[in-house]
Amino acid sequence: MPIAFDTTGLQQRDQATWVNPANGDQVSLTYFDLVPDLPASLDDLPKLRHDLAVTTGQVGCLIEAHHVRLGDVPALFQVVKVPLPNQPSGQAFIGSFTVPKAGSSAVLKLQAVERGMTGMREAVLVAQLGFEDWVMPHPYAPEVEGRLPFHRGDDPRYDAQFADHPLSRVRAWAHHTIRTARVDPRFAALPPFTPDPGPAPAPAVPEVGSTLTTVVPGLPIGGYLPLWIDDECTFWRMAEPDVVLAKLALGALARTPLTDRRFRDLVALDESSATIMLLNRYRSEDGGIASGTAGLTRVTGLEAHEALTTDTLLEAFRWIGRVSVAAAERGEHVTVEPGTHTGDLAEPYVRLAVQDELSIARTAPTPPTETPMWLGQSSLTSPATRESIEAGGILAMYAMNTWGEHPLRLCLTFTPH
Known part of the structure; x- marks a missing residue:
């Protein structure tokens, strides 16, 4: 099989199925010799x-x-809940890793089922949090009314309070699997999955006579870009x-x-065509200042905020690290x-600088002593x-x-040495 994973505590039922005798959770590993049935590539996470x-809303809820x-190979991780078949109540929670390739895929899945008295997690949390805003629009597709609702009780922040709940067990298994699973190098080396793109859309171009507004971009996270229109932070995919x-x-x-020594990037936004014009800092030889356009889709703050995951946050701040290298090279x-x-x-701020052959990070306010890497210091060299x-x-x-500031409301400011 293409994926090797930790089977400690599991009993193997057949070649592709394992069961945890303590709680009945079932793990399966399946290889599909078919083009993956995914609606978009892993790089187009919003779609x-x-x-x-x-699609999941037809049978339950994503x-x-x-x-x-x-195992250092791109994969899709999903958590889904579905109603138990032929039963008046109760749910099954399914966590799955799909490793897609151009002509095949491997799926590692755990299914955990509510047993005994069902709905206890929801009942306790409704009592704690109240009915108001308990059921929410789906963050990935607000128009969806699924067979099961998207609600506050499934938030991972409550897993510790209900450590033996099947949803909590699914997430705990997933965290362990991400750390320990390995993908067969031969399978990992196969061509990556690329969905049929269909006809290419026409490039977005500002219309003649359209109104361009200069705006300040924020941090790109998970395929989304905040744009500051005066004092308002707007969100775009x-x-x-x-x-x-x-x-x-x-x-x-x-x-x-911002001052005579503090500067931010600037782009020109045409809201009517949902396009930004990337304005060159310096004029080209022919006197032009535009270097291209990029299409956007305006979205709600909820959609943009939901794109923030551990992975997208890490990638955004690693990008800041690369930006810092480029800034140091130009002084x-x-x-x-x-x-x-x-x-x-x-x-609050963090300033990243290179001076006298030293890399310097300085922040204010001073982080608490338990903050990783900073450990109560305000400056590191x-x-x-x-x-x-x-x-x-x-x-x-x-x-x-x-x-206490959302990353999508942050900006980068540049200062010459």
Whole structure:
């Protein structure tokens, strides 16, 4: 089989099935010699989540879906709940890892079923949290009314309170599997899955006579890009993230000054065509200032916020680390701070700089002593290498986690040495 995983505590029922005798949870490993039946690639997480939520809603509810790495191989992780067949109550919770390839896939799945008195988790949490806003629009597809509702009780923050609930067991198994599973190198080396793209859409172009508004971009996270229109933070899904990231925060775009030494990137937004124009920082030889356009789709804050996962957050702050390397090469510091900071440097912030062959990360307020890497210090230095400068992005993430500020409301500010 293409996936090797930890079977401790499981009894093998047949070649592809294992059972936990303590609680009845069943694990299966299946190989499909077919093109994966996924509606989008793993790189197009918003569409993948939306379409999976729609199809799963016909039989139950998609609780969460993430692009993860299983044994350093890209995989789709899903948690689904479905009603127990032929029973008046009770649910089954299914966590699955799908490793898709161009012409085949491998699926590792755990199914955990409610037994005995069902609905206890929901009953206790409704008493704690109240009925108001208990059932919520699905974060991946708000228009979906599934067979089972999307509600607050399935949030992972409550797993510790109900450690033996089947949903909690599914997530605990998944966390362990991500750390320990391995994919056969021969299977991992197969061509990646690429869905049929269909006809290519026409590139978005601002219409003649349209109104362009200069806006400040925030941090790109999970395929979404916040745009600050004056004091309002709006949220947009990028049609071509690579086009935007090829210019954003690399010293190539036009800038707006906050003070005489603090600057942010600037793009031009045409709301009517949902397009941003990437404005060059310097004029080209023919006097032009535009370097291309990128299509967007305006979304709700809820949709953009739901794209924030451990994986997308890590990738965003690793990107900040790479941005910091590029800034150091052109003689600039990078400051990670709330987009509402529009003047002099103010708390909270993290400044990443290279000076005197040292990589320096400085933050305020000083993080609590239990904050990883910072450990109660406000400034960290190390010899300036590419690795140490890039690590500043992760330092910024840990500091940011103590601010109470959502990452999608942060901006990058550049200061010359």
